[in-house]
Amino acid sequence: MDHEQGGPPADVRPPEVVQHWIGGAATPGGSARRADVFDPATGEVARQVVLAEPSDVEAAVAAAAAAFPAWRDTSxxxxxxxLFRxxxxxxxxxxxLAAIITAEHGKVLSDAAGEVARGQEVVEFACGMPHLLKGAFTENASTSVDVHALRQPLGVAAIISPFNFPAMVPMWFFPIAVAAGNAVVLKPSEKDPSASLWLAQLWKEAGLPDGVFNVLQGDKVAVDGLLTHPDVASVSFVGSTPIARYVYETGTAHGKRVQALGGAKNHMVVLPDADLDLAADAAVNAGFGSAGERCMAISAVVAVGGTGDELVSRIADRAGKIRTGDGRRGCDMGPLVTRAHRDKxxxxVDAAERDGASVVVDGRQVSPDADGEGFFLGPTLLDRVPxxxxxxxxxxxxxxLLVVREDTYTAAVDLVNANPYGNGVAIFTNDGGAARRFTHEIQVGMVGVNVPVPVPMAYYSFGGWKSSLFGDTHAHGTEGVHFFTRGKVVTSRWSDPSHAGMDLGFPTND
Incomplete structure (x- = not known):
């Protein structure tokens, strides 16, 4: 896409421009490049976003690096x-924030509100950082020698986030990074950038010192600048697997700690003893929520044994009742983020049909409840997909949503394990023994038992296996705390006790 824009006609008001946030203030930076930001429900250009040049990368990282020492030393x-504020x-x-997300991403308001709530869980987890950073102490490890371990922040943490969760995914990372004493440069998706600026302004209102949280708008220029900048200590990324691999290889080659969460092909295995109504509800909710633009969406239902025909019938019945349209109108499902993505x-669906799959519910001909030419594709159900x-x-x-069929439990497990992705998986069954065996045998990082989207709570860590993760550390939870800090062990000997003098005041922890 050519981001260079010509001047608008004299009688047309130029769209609002979403800027960077550097050193505690919005700034257009030094770039003349702009990208269009669409309202996906109408297909219209709603505003533009600045696209960083290398000088803007330098400014954002410099602001974070300058703010880091004082923030690190803040109690x-x-x-x-x-964090509490x-x-x-x-x-x-x-x-x-939910309204901003709906306007630029397209997901319905209730889904956007849910995204904000799940991100808030990580903020609340990070509020416990004093406990999470507690070290260890051994007295008299050797004669008059004590040993203690502690964790300290890294420095400048870069976060490169995707379009599908413009608030939640950044909040997987930056609350922990900030609470642990790091400074942050967030590079949001240029497709829906406004949420990032709103979050930056909220941090300032909460009292975060200028420069601790920065937003760098942009495209590959910004990404490459962060991956190679010598003052960036860590990179957190969520996106497609090819880009995740690129981010990991480039960042680590430049000496950075990298966690790069990639793509997914999540399966939902339905055993013959499962409650098929529960399974059908779950498949629809997990397959069509957020218009399927979730890395944890169920995209392949594996019908085991003789469950296929009845399960497909029940899913089709539910999918046919979903109302697609503008997310601000109380519809069930909104548009996709761009026209190009909708067409892709x-x-x-065209390819599956050519390959012999049955199109049970066809979303290509949807009539959405919306004005204009939005980027809509209705719920689509494909059966017997090769x-x-x-x-x-x-x-x-x-x-x-795809349906594939397998005769046995073993064949279903082999199918899932053979997939190069290992992000999320679910099994639906009333057999506790089968569920326990499944959780042990399946080669996937996040597993749901009668739960279709097994996104863990913030105090557990999020991340997949195989080509769904590059790097050794998952997001949030204790692994997230470890990612944004590094360990230090101190061995000390003191011959004589010191005396601090008298002070009858009540001790504080300032």
């Missing part, structure tokens, strides 16, 4: 006070 008590402000104003997703079809082998990232 844990004061750092967490800022941020939490309270976000709770009070969450509907504002539809092309997979596992050689690109619709099965590729991550589609849209409202397309």
């Amino acid at each position: 844990l008590t004061r750092r967490t006070q800022v 941020f939490r309270e402000l976000l709770n009070a104003r969450a509907p504002e 997703v539809a092309s997979y 596992t050689t079809s690109s619709a099965y082998t590729d991550e589609i990232f849209g409202p397309v």
